Amino acid sequence: MRAAAFAELTGPDGVELIEQEAPEAGPGEAVVEVRACSINRHDLWILQGHSAMIRGEELPFVSGLDPAGLVREAGEGAPVEEGDRVLLCPNQTCGTCDRCREGPENTCESFSLYHGGLAEQALVDADRLIPVPDDLSLAAASALPTAYLTAWHMLKKADVTAGDRVFVPGATGGVGLAGCQLAGVLGAESVGTTTSERKAERLADFADEVVVGRDAGDIVAAAGEGSADAALNHLSGEFTDVCGRVLRTAGTQVVCGRTAGETLDQHSAPFFLSHQAILGSTMGTQPELERLVGMAAEGRFDPLVDRTYPLDETATAFADMEERDAFGKLVVTP
Ligand SMILES: NC(=O)c1ccc[n+]([C@@H]2O[C@H](COP(=O)([O-])OP(=O)(O)OC[C@H]3O[C@@H](n4cnc5c(N)ncnc54)[C@H](OP(=O)(O)O)[C@@H]3O)[C@@H](O)[C@H]2O)c1
Numbered sequence: 001m002r003a004a005a006f007a008e009l010t011g012p013d014g015v016e017l018i019e020q021e022a023p024e025a026g027p028g029e030a031v032v033e034v035r036a037c038s039i040n041r042h043d044l045w046i047l048q049g050h051s052a053m054i055r056g057e058e059l060p061f062v063s064g065l066d067p068a069g070l071v072r073e074a075g076e077g078a079p080v081e082e083g084d085r086v087l088l089c090p091n092q093t094c095g096t097c098d099r100c101r102e103g104p105e106n107t108c109e110s111f112s113l114y115h116g117g118l119a120e121q122a123l124v125d126a127d128r129l130i131p132v133p134d135d136l137s138l139a140a141a142s143a144l145p146t147a148y149l150t151a152w153h154m155l156k157k158a159d160v161t162a163g164d165r166v167f168v169p170g171a172t173g174g175v176g177l178a179g180c181q182l183a184g185v186l187g188a189e190s191v192g193t194t195t196s197e198r199k200a201e202r203l204a205d206f207a208d209e210v211v212v213g214r215d216a217g218d219i220v221a222a223a224g225e226g227s228a229d230a231a232l233n234h235l236s237g238e239f240t241d242v243c244g245r246v247l248r249t250a251g252t253q254v255v256c257g258r259t260a261g262e263t264l265d266q267h268s269a270p271f272f273l274s275h276q277a278i279l280g281s282t283m284g285t286q287p288e289l290e291r292l293v294g295m296a297a298e299g300r301f302d303p304l305v306d307r308t309y310p311l312d313e314t315a316t317a318f319a320d321m322e323e324r325d326a327f328g329k330l331v332v333t334p
């Protein structure tokens with residue numbers, strides 16, 4: 001079977017199509033015939049050589065957190081059947097640590113993520129598979145696990161409810177757009193930012209207010225100083241301070257990423273004087289992902305798949321993401 005592997009960690013031109021032995025399902029496992037796997041900045045981060053998790057000695061490396069497809073083989077005791085339409089929840093947990101026992105599962109002390117969806121077949125733990133209703137395409141389903149689940153968990157951590165105002169810097173990508181759409185599902189209003197006039201036009205269909213710009217002061221002024229109840233920060237760097245200024249007194253910002261900086265650059269006094277909270281967040285739980293699959297199938301929101309790419313064009317998908325030429329999710333269809 002073929003896989004789009006990272007042969008070198010040099011950026012998109014390091015992606016190579018390789019032939020691999022077809023996997024076989026052991027007890028509790030399943031082999032999924034992958035029909036769709038969305039890509040995430042996490043994959044690009046690995047491909048660019050920035051990830052501490054994946055280093056050169058493990059190459060070629062098959063990434064891809066979000067495979068969706070059909071069960072091809074179910075191992076002994078696996079709770080799925082051949083032909084089932086399924087989506088993988090990429091969470092990997094030990095199941096026995098204090099955090100696993102107390103929950104939520106994404107706080108597991110040895111939490112990690114599945115990689116291997118950018119291939120024709122994926123070997124997975126069958127109890128991490130979620131049934132996909134016929135009303136939801138496999139491409140749309142594959143958009144959900146990393147981007148939408150993370151955004152949903154962040155909204156929940158910030159206690160966002162109907163009538164709240166949610167600030168989302170970088171609102172045109174996977175987590176950002178999901179944050180705007182899911183804020184709407186909760187009855188909240190969203191203010192999304194982008195640096196691109198072209199993407200701003202499309203963003204207006206998903207965010208209640210759109211701010212276009214690069215300058216921190218201009219963004220704060222346009223979004224409204226002290227106006228938001230919650231901020232979803234997947235950028236870090238200077239956007240931490242931007243979020244703090246757009247938040248109201250006692251507002252909450254939730255941080256999940258570092259696209260714009262390795263540190264949270266935040267002025268101290270306005271932070272403590274305004275009683276704000278900054279919370280870290282990673283992924284969400286499998287029951288939350290099941291809920292998102294159900295809500296998407298019911299049409300309560302549409303997971304936004306901007307473009308699909310055949311497996312042999314995976315490098316192009318990563319180049320488009322790297323050039324910020326994407327709106328919502330990019331999906332590889334092996
Ligand atoms: N902790 C977790 O569980 C978790 C889960 C998912 C993602 N993440 C992290 O969250 C971040 C977003 O992931 P994603 O897959 O949604 O990425 P993505 O789709 O590539 O995000 C693109 C968005 O980021 C903005 N952007 C990109 N580079 C920027 C920069 N230098 N300065 C300002 N804005 C920038 C783009 O703005 P324009 O519209 O202006 O181009 C666009 O809105 C990543 O850091 C990722 O690692 C973490």
Ligand SMILES: [Zn+2]
Nearest residue numbers: 094097100108
């Ligand atoms: Zn654990």
